[in-house]
Amino acid sequence: MEQYIIDSGTDFVKLNISNSKNDRVAIETKFAKSLNVAELKKKLEVITGGNANTMEIELYNGNNLICKINDNATIIGSLPIVSGMRLHVIDSFVLIEPEAVEKFELSEDQYEKKTDTVRNFLKQNRLGKYNEDELREKEKRQKEQEKLERDRIESCKIGLRCQVQVKGNPTRIGTIRYNGSIEGKKGTFIGVEYDEPLGKNNGSINGKRYFQCKENYGGFVAPISVEVGDFPPDDINLDDEI
The missing domain is CATH 2.30.30.190 (CAP Gly-rich-like domain)
Known part of the structure; x- marks a missing residue:
């Protein structure tokens, strides 16, 4: 069995991310070694569009499978993981044949109440359009620009x-x-x-x-x-x- 030396000289590790949904690979995504696997899955939700509650993670060095990461409590810094390796995310939802399940759609209200969605993750972390401070600052700058233009037109x-x-x-x-x-x-x-x-x-x-x-x-x-x-x-x- 190959041995891998865990790099303890840095608090972060840069990993490539692939997933079972498509062929895209996210290159050199940085993660804190202090994250546990549950927290890692939440971050991988945003990158892959998967679901943290159903995803499985495999660690690869090139094409060689190093291990499967299943325990949500595990700290990723304790794994045989070094920068340059690849996390492959398997989302069990995409592995089920579409005709094998009954199709259903959530209403906007039902989706809004769910806690395991990308939208909820963005809200909880105040990212993107849910960053109210950033939106307020952007709106303020826009109003200042519009006022300046109106003043210039008048002058x-x-x-x-x-x-x-x-x-x-x-x-x-x-x-x-x-x-x-x-x-x-x-x-x-x-x-x-x-x-x-x-x-x-x-x-x-x-x-x-x-x-x-x-x-x-x-x-x-x-x-x-x-x-x-x-x-x-x-x-x-x-x-x-x-």
Whole structure:
């Protein structure tokens, strides 16, 4: 019988996970050695979609079966287990022929009351969409972004000087010439006549004119990219450059 040295130098072990439901393998999933098998099964529920109450686990080194893991109280760090080995999860539900059992469906209320589901696991551990703090923070950031955009739209009055900053483009100075919608596009856009020919048009898009300026002096940007202020014209005139 082969002997395997248990690595006691770390509190975690990285294992590959395969399962009887499909051919997918989760590579190098990290587990704490302090977990017992029952806790390990709960984590494997999320990875494999299996059921902790019915799953069986086999430990492999390559294609060689090392042992079957059946005792839920066993601490995984006490097993002959090292990083790089593979846990194969067998879910007894998928091994039963479909025609051998009577098909049934749970109502939403019945499923909600069950305690051995992935949904309940996510709820208990406040993961994913059940992480209320994360959802609140996301909603807060979204509301702040929406308020900032509304404030920018209000501040972008026709004729005011502004600075435009769009990622991947140089900072541009100009005068606001348009504030409103653009045919065929969603949202509000700010039309700017730049001081230098750093734009993309002459105030028109797809043949429709929104304001008048020289070619390449006009541009339309999102309100969030526009800052209104006292921005004097640059001294450099690109039209005069050789």
